[in-house]
Amino acid sequence: MSLQGLETAQQRDRARTIFEKSKPGRRAFVGPALDLEPRPLDDLIPAHLRRAQPARLPEIAEPEIVRHYNRLSKRNFDLDTGFYPLGSCTMKHNPKLHERVAGLPGNARLHPLQAPAQAQGALELMFNLQEALGEIAGLAHVSLQPSAGSHGELAGVLLTRAYHEDRGEHRTKILTPDTAHGTNPATVTMAGYEVVKVATNSDGGVDIDDLRSKADEQVACLMLTNPSTLGLFEVNIAEIAEIVHGVGGTLYYDGANLNAIVGISRPGDMGFDIVHYNLHKTFTQPHGGGGPGSGPIAVCDALEPYLPRPQIVARESAGGGGTIFDLDYDRPKSIGRLRGFQGNYGVFVRAYAYICSLGAAGLLEMSQTAVLNANYLLALLKREGVAEYLPVAHDQLCMHEFVLCGTPMKRDLGIRTLDLAKRLLDHGVHPPTVYFPLLVDEAVLIEPTETETKETLDDFAAIVADVLREAGEDPSVALNAPYTTPVRRLDEAGAAKRPVIRQAM
Amino acid sequence: MLAVIGVDCVEDLFADIPDALRLSRELNLPAGMAEQDVYAKLRELAERNVSCESELSFLGGGMYDHYVPSLIDSILSRSEFLTPYTPYQPEISQGGLQVMFEYQTAISELTGLPVSNASLYDGPSAVGAAAYLAKLANGRPRLVVSAGLHPHAREVLKTLSAGFATEVVEVGLRDGVTDPDELAAAVDEQTSAVFLAQPNFLGAVEDLESLVAIAKPSGALLVCSCDPLTLGLLKPPGELGFDIAVGEGQTLGNRLDFGGPSFGFFAASQEHLRRMPGRIVGETTDVDGRRGFVLTLQTREQHIRREKATSNICTAQALNALAGVIYLSWLGRRGIVELCELMVQRTAYARDRLTALEGVTALHSQPVVREFAVVLDVPVEPVIERCVAAGVNPGYPLGGDYPEYPNGLLVAITEQRSRADIDRLVDVLGAAVAQQAAIGATAVGAGV
Amino acid sequence: MADASYPDDLLYHHEHDWARIDGDVATCGITWFAQEALGEIVFYEPPQVGTTIVQDQPYAEVESVKAVSDVIAPLSGEIIESNTALADSPEAINDDPYGAGWLIKVRLSDQSERDSLLDAAAYSATLE
Secondary structure, eight states: OTTTTOOOHHHHSOOOOTTTTOOTTOOOOOOOOOOSOOOOHHHHSOGGGBOSSOOOOOOOOHHHHHHHHHHHHTTBOOTTTSOOOBTTTOOOOOOTHHHHHHTSHHHHTOOTTSOGGGBHHHHHHHHHHHHHHHHHHTOOEEEOOOOSHHHHHHHHHHHHHHHHHHTTOOOOEEEEETTOOTHHHHHHHHTTOEEEEEOBOTTSSBOHHHHHHHOSTTEEEEEEOSSOTTSOOOTTHHHHHHHHHHTTOEEEEEETTGGGTTTTBOHHHHTOSEEEEOTTTTTOOOOTTTOOOOOOEEEOGGGGGGSOSOEEEEEEOTTSOOEEEEEEOOOTTOOOOSSSTTSOHHHHHHHHHHHHHHHHHHHHHHHHHHHHHHHHHHHHHTSTTTTTTSOBSSOSOOSSOEEEEOHHHHHHHSOOHHHHHHHHHHTTOOOOEESOSTTSTTEEEEOOOTTOOHHHHHHHHHHHHHHHHHHHHOHHHHHTOOOSSSSOSBOHHHHHHSOOOSOOO | OHHHHTOSSGGGGGTTSOGGGBOOSOOSSOBOOOHHHHHHHHHHHHHTBOOTTTSEEOOOTTOOOOOOOHHHHHHHTSHHHHSOOOOOSGGGBHHHHHHHHHHHHHHHHHHTOSEEOSOBSOHHHHHHHHHHHHHHHHOOSEEEEETTSOHHHHHHHHHHHHHHTOEEEEEOEETTEEOHHHHHHHOSTTEEEEEEEESOTTSBOOOHHHHHHHHGGGTOEEEEEEOTTGGGTBOOGGGGTOSEEEEEOTTTTOOOGGGOSOOEEEEEOGGGGGGOOSOOEEEEEBTTSOEEEEEOOGGGSHHHHGGGOSOOOOOOOHHHHHHHHHHHHHHHHHHHHHHHHHHHHHHHHHHHHHHTSTTEEESOOSOBSSEEEEEESSOHHHHHHHHHHTTEEOOEEOTTTOTTOTTEEEEEOOTTSOHHHHHHHHHHHHHHHHHHHHHHHHHHHHHO | OOSOOOOTTOEEETTTEEEEEETTEEEEEEOHHHHHHHOSEEEEOOOOTTOEEOTTSEEEEEEESSOEEEEEOSSOEEEEEEOGGGGTOTTHHHHOTTTTTOOEEEEESOGGGGGGSBOHHHHHHHTO
């Protein structure tokens, strides 16, 4: 490969940390002048309570800080630059309006302990968001507090526990399908339950017979995502709900895949008792390179008393002066708090702006387009030149995402899913999610979202075909990819064997 | 597109959804709006909030109105930091990964502990995560918690302990700091972890060295919930014998945002490396020998270890942690000390002047950095209302969280509050207390 | 070790573990197939000497970069020696799974359990 041995400009720019750029005496910060007669520090904070040496933070001037982080930013791929079909992550456009409204001083500089009377705009926004999310899920009672999907899961499982124990029942098991996101079983353990896996049938749905055999009076809950992580709608959901409810368990909806069905079908109407939303997926909070997110939950009437506190409530003012919004702490059966204050309010502002922008019709169109784009891309990838190496795992209509299986590619072309992903990097697109779901060998999970144009999808399909054709001629190209990125394949085993996790001083 | 798929209309794509499960109507939500109309609507809502921009605020209690320098807004608004996902493809995520590595380094420096993760949701949830680590490390059945911890953190511990079956025992305060005798009585071989705060919720700097000496022999893990900014001045938990340091990162360059998003930090001693929750970035090299960074020790995490994971956490708070590391670089080695010392001086001034007022006394006599507590002779809520009407928010009333101080008031002095601001607080609060006392006297007089 | 190999002098457990029995002591490890499936092993914590292990139950874990796997006891007994060198050089499990990559030595508590193990040919057949 001719590119080997050459370096791009970015590759020549070797990584140096901000600590390595530090020079004694340099600085950016100029503090406010001291406007009073200082007292001896020892009188105020005794020496034995203080640091002996200052923390070794960088000494660096503002222009160099700005250059450092701007240069680092150029070593990132991002959604505003290119296609990001990362399955299960819903990488949709982040409207720029959202940053503007979240940054208004009335939001950005609002103190979380401000009295409700002085935070009516924020509380009304949160109340309205709760109402909208409740309507979208078909479950009336919403808590915005959890900070991510996995945090919402923990809230949901803990309130399932509170619900059962309140009725004097001490159940021990929670069912999760073998296709579940890893957060599901991890959450179950943290909440003190045993994980029991339910098998998947040949159509990619829950194996009903297996579910029946495992559903008993010890089962507290079944956690499910619908559409599933295979991108398929669970057609037997009504029967599944009947089985779980029949043994007294609750049905939990992992909302990671909600983007497929907004305005089309509602988890509450399918029989789910609890849902979590990923505001950073369906409702387009920018992912920030790994957070922040937000994972509100909604529940049915029976579970409402156990929601985290405080709850945002609307009351008619005593004097007839209209609606007053408040924080309700008086919830004796609540599981309590999962975090500080009222949750990730900045994320709520963006999600609310999104819902206001799209409205009912726009949200429906959003899901329809997401599913249309996924099916179109799937159809392109089912064509000759791709399908024989990357067959679809379940050959049927998909929802907002779909799974290809790289086993024939590995066998016939000698490249693995990982190599395909790495070669895609050289083509300027982000690879799909790889090796998930675990159930599919050499899995490639593709979610294009409603953001993308037909041309982008056409281009991506052509790139995949190109990489496969190239592998047919010379697999070493993909096996050694990428070539053009700021760094090439990294020694992850070395990093794990001898962890270096901070800059040596 | 439909022809390529082989269907006639978009509705056909949803054929798998049974009719009974279809929503047969439009969602009951308002119609969509133009961008400018959405902006106007959200601006109108935001204007109904009284922020630190529109009143003179002395609110603290876990989040503080520190100045956020402009370069943070500028860097965070770059799409390359704002819009990528978690760096699962390291070759095209070196920027974000290196930021996390720098962040881990900075947190290790501040806390004096060698291992830091790449951030958690917030301070109280990081306290909860420390409890789970302790449970994995020693399996003991009881958590001992100082009442000086943030009330939200203490409540998170109770919420989570319902899941992992630990008991939570609270240790009270004496003159504003953790009561050493009560701590000694509460800690034993059944204690999984001991939680202390620095500074504590009442603003007091605790003498942690003596508390550690009491708790350490039990073999329980010692967890310090601390403010990272004031660690620029105070002794780091790692030097004091703590196993874990956690806390709320908002004070490092993150805006208030009505409570979030900010970040929680989590640092620990070396022996807990493989029990850490959340993401950790490590240094390595690429095939050509260039330095690079990757997510490492991932076998701890939920996407691999599933039900045996050290935590269920997936999303971290990467963008907020980036703000934190930029802020620390901006402050720098000397700036962080100067900022803390400025706050110490102004806070001492405010405390002296307020407690010199008729009807206002210090709640405790402990050293303070940025925040202190007073007790009023009169009901605190109407006093706050009077101050707010005069454009001054005097602080956070303590009675809800500490019923033993029904008229307690927690006052925070960041570097954004000048001497003139403090003087105004003194005038306004003094007048409000006097007016309230006069009403009280009249009422009592009338009663007699 | 580049190529698959299943020595004839060992007995095999279907969960990809091997045992070399010498009197009432068995040396145990994971098979070539297991280390190949895991990829480069980056972490292994040797179990404590004196621990009692039970046939078919996990007694340790091996970790690669993106996978973690239980190690199953092929036979029951008490651990009398643990290969502590692997803590620093876990790659020996990849390089020499039947030699330097051995994991534990066990004093067997039930000699009859060996009857449930497979010989090399039978084990190899399970991999096809």
